[in-house]
Amino acid sequence: MSDRYGRQSVLAEVGAAGQARLGAASVLVVGAGGLGCAVLPYLAAAGVGRLIVVDHDRVEESNLHRQPLYRMSDLGELKAVASRAALIAANPGVQVEAIPERLSPANAAALLARADVAVDAADSFATTYALSDACRDQRVPLVSASVLGLAGYVGVFCDGAPSYRAVFPEMPRVAGSCAEAGVLGTAVGVMGTLQAHLVLALLLDWQPPVRGRLLSVDFRTLHVGGFSFAAAREPQGSPLAFIAPGEVRAADVVIDLRSLTETPRSPFAAALRVTVEALERAEVSLPDGPRIVLCCRTGVRAWRAARALQSQGRANLALIALGE
Numbered sequence: 001m002s003d004r005y006g007r008q009s010v011l012a013e014v015g016a017a018g019q020a021r022l023g024a025a026s027v028l029v030v031g032a033g034g035l036g037c038a039v040l041p042y043l044a045a046a047g048v049g050r051l052i053v054v055d056h057d058r059v060e061e062s063n064l065h066r067q068p069l070y071r072m073s074d075l076g077e078l079k080a081v082a083s084r085a086a087l088i089a090a091n092p093g094v095q096v097e098a099i100p101e102r103l104s105p106a107n108a109a110a111l112l113a114r115a116d117v118a119v120d121a122a123d124s125f126a127t128t129y130a131l132s133d134a135c136r137d138q139r140v141p142l143v144s145a146s147v148l149g150l151a152g153y154v155g156v157f158c159d160g161a162p163s164y165r166a167v168f169p170e171m172p173r174v175a176g177s178c179a180e181a182g183v184l185g186t187a188v189g190v191m192g193t194l195q196a197h198l199v200l201a202l203l204l205d206w207q208p209p210v211r212g213r214l215l216s217v218d219f220r221t222l223h224v225g226g227f228s229f230a231a232a233r234e235p236q237g238s239p240l241a242f243i244a245p246g247e248v249r250a251a252d253v254v255i256d257l258r259s260l261t262e263t264p265r266s267p268f269a270a271a272l273r274v275t276v277e278a279l280e281r282a283e284v285s286l287p288d289g290p291r292i293v294l295c296c297r298t299g300v301r302a303w304r305a306a307r308a309l310q311s312q313g314r315a316n317l318a319l320i321a322l323g324e
Contacts, residue, residue, distance in 0.1 A: 004091070005047050018204045019047060025203045026050040028111055030103045030131055031121035032079040033057065034183065035145055037069040038192025039119055039199070044087045046200055050095040051087065052115060055079040055122075056102045056323075066185035102323065103127055106244035108134035117199050120144035121192065125171050126299030126321030130242045132157055132164035136234075141211060143198045145191045150184055152191040155214035155229070156198055162212065162232040169235050171303040187219045240306050243318045248293055252318075253286060255279075257296040257305055267322065268295070276301045280308040295320040 009019040025048050029036055032055040043051060059067075059074045059082055074082040080098035087096045103111065103122065108130055112118060118140050120128050128144055135142040135158040144164060145154035157164050194215065201210045212230035217223075245267060248254060256263070256271040266273070274284050276296075286292060292314060294302040299321030306317045 004093075008046065013206060014204060022047045022200070022203055023049045025116045026052065026114055027117050027119060027199055027203075028052045028054065028115035029119040029121060030054045030127060031119075031123060032069075032083040033063065033121065033123060034066040034147065034185070034188035035121035035123065035192040035195060036079075036083070036119075037067040038189045039121055039196045040083055040087055041069060041090065042193060042196035043199060044091045044094045044096070046196075047091070048094065048199075048203070050097070052097045052099065052111065053080045053083055054099045054101065054103050054111065055083075056100055066183060066188045068185075068189075103131060104244040105130045105134070105242050106246060109138065112138050112140050115140060117202050118142045119195055119199060121195065123147075124298065124321065124323075125303075126242050126319070128164055129171075129299075133239070133241065135159065136163040136165075141202050143195050143202070145195050147183060147188045147191050150187055150220040151216070151218050152187055153214055153216040154191055154194045154198065156202070156211045160209075160211055162229055163234060165239060166232040166234045167214070167229045170307075171300050173300070173304060184219065187217075190217065190219070238315070240303060240317065240319055242299060243293070243320060245320055245322070247318075248320075249291070251290050252293045253290045254293045254295065255305070257294060257301045258322075262297075266295070271295070276305045276308070279305045282308075282312055286314075291316045291318060293318045293320060295322055297322055 005019050008014050027043055027048055029039055032053050057079050059070045059077050059079055069083055069086050078100040080100040084096040084098040112134050118135050120131050120142060132142055139159045141159040142157040146152060198210050212228055214229055215226040254268040254271040255274050256266040257276050278284055294305045296302045299319055302319040306319060
């Protein structure tokens with residue numbers, strides 16, 4: 001065995017057999033930003049045989065305080081591509097596949113088919129729900145984390161544990177962002193490293209299992225909490241599902257919830273421009289038959305609008321998060 005892994009393979013919890021399991025494993029990492037920049041180097045350093053990195057974004061200077069995988073020379077580069085180069089330079093024995101695109105309901109199943117574990121490091125509610133739905137259907141464990149400001153959480157969902165929807169059946173009414181609320185690089189690094197640790201625990205099949213557990217950290221007060229969600233029940237009825245823009249049908253009624261100031265042109269030429277508040281106040285008359293597709297940037301307004309329409313008796317709904 002290579003000296004590279006000697007200090008971890010000597011652990012009884014790893015051993016030669018465990019190191020071989022890591023080398024044969026494939027992990028899908030969705031997001032190569034703050035969390036991903038902690039997850040990816042530790043998985044590569046531990047000898048996880050194949051990493052599939054999915055991220056559509058490019059490196060910006062404002063990323064660098066919390067994404068130390070990148071250098072000034074990477075500015076403008078696709079994160080999936082730049083992270084692959086850095087990981088291969090650190091450990092040439094690991095296979096890294098860069099996929100510079102968004103994870104969506106259209107490609108999630110195909111990507112998961114090649115993975116033993118999925119990591120949600122995307123910092124997007126819409127991505128988390130779409131990825132969790134696919135992991136639940138394909139019985140792939142999901143390690144999801146989120147950090148905002150000086151607080152974060154990490155949990156292990158699906159594959160014998162409840163899905164993300166079972167624990168978080170509702171989106172928040174407003175989506176915070178790192179640009180608005182701020183974020184400390186060390187907080188992101190700690191949570192991303194915990195994600196990597198939980199991935200290794202899954203691949204090595206440590207007991208007791210880590211599935212169905214959530215850990216929360218307040219980095220301002222240094223309070224650490226957590227709980228088991230193993231008994232959480234999956235939501236009943238048809239879930240509010242996200243779809244890819246390409247899955248919109250000609251007969252659908254598309255509502256773009258973004259203002260004309262926010263986005264002068266919708267990607268859907270026939271889209272109605274309506275605010276979520278107008279739908280919540282039932283001020284808009286909509287046809288009864290067609291599916292109603294609700295669009296916004298992050299998916300949060302689309303979720304709110306869908307809940308409002310459900311309370312008004314609507315059932316045939318779909319959501320799209322259009323991103324930046």
